[in-house]
């Protein structure tokens with residue numbers, strides 16, 4: 001069982017890179033590899049032959065994310081040093097006051113899974129929207145477990161309305177049931193995800209693992225075996241891991257979480273993600289209007305007449321207060 005799973009990972013890798021890329025052209029001792037799992041301090045990387053290495057970095061070279069292309073220097077027994085991190089196409093990351101943590105790099109998209117039970121967090125949705133906007137990675141929302149809402153059109157309508165409002169209708173949103181309608185779910189997602197590298201985000205219990213197992217059967221079992229084989233997987237649920245499926249399907253699973261920080265953003269970045277508020281805010285009487293109690297505030301007027309979304313306004317004010325708080329600490 002362990003052997004066949006590892007073999008599957010090797011086979012899956014063949015389509016992506018060809019063997020002649022195995023050796024690093026600049027230095028023959030180095031190998032090119034793709035980071036496929038992050039355990040925080042150490043990582044797993046896959047070379048062009050599909051071999052999995054346990055890799056370590058020193059200093060800045062410790063800051064790698066799943067999806068990073070790296071050069072590694074083997075140090076024996078399937079272990080290697082990270083020598084170089086190639087320039088990233090994009091990077092989605094979270095950051096708290098003290099540390100920043102990378103979700104994943106070189107992505108084609110992010111998939112956020114929501115559901116009614118456990119209840120989805122609009123705050124997490126807002127943070128994910130902002131992080132994706134900043135990283136310039138397209139976001140798709142999957143609202144899972146619609147079977148629970150069968151016969152409750154009112155709640156479903158309210159959810160649709162809220163998601164549309166918060167995303168300004170700009171984020172493709174699909175309503176699915178992974179367990180009750182697996183075939184429809186698969187038919188919907190295959191074309192969207194084929195030949196793409198997708199980071200899957202979601203609170204715990206939304207159905208992330210169920211979805212990954214539907215699209216890549218045995219993905220999670222295979223992961224555990226690889227982790228165990230390399231003795232790396234003591235905490236299999238807390239690491240970030242890339243899974244390889246058919247037709248170039250790459251899914252990155254990250255631990256479920258309730259929220260994440262965005263301390264790496266500047267105020268301009270934040271305004272960029274809330275361009276509706278920024279544009280309206282440009283019409284306020286005072287250039288430095290905080291849109292709270294000032295007279296002739298275009299944002300407040302927009303909220304009152306319904307052209308701006310109160311939910312987005314609240315998210316913006318919350319994130320802004322957080323940034324100001326973080327800045328005042330440095």
Ligand SMILES: Nc1nc2c(ncn2[C@@H]2O[C@H](COP(=O)(O)OP(=O)(O)OP(=O)(O)O)[C@@H](O)[C@H]2O)c(=O)[nH]1
Nearest residue numbers: 144145177178179180204205206207208209210256
């Ligand atoms: N009713 C219903 N339940 C679902 C659906 N999809 C998943 N579930 C259930 O929701 C529960 C949580 O699913 P998981 O796939 O383990 O959730 P997860 O997001 O991976 O959660 P973590 O592993 O904690 O991050 C399981 O009991 C699933 O069977 C669905 O479409 N409808």
Ligand SMILES: [Zn+2]
Nearest residue numbers: 284289291297
């Ligand atoms: Zn204002």
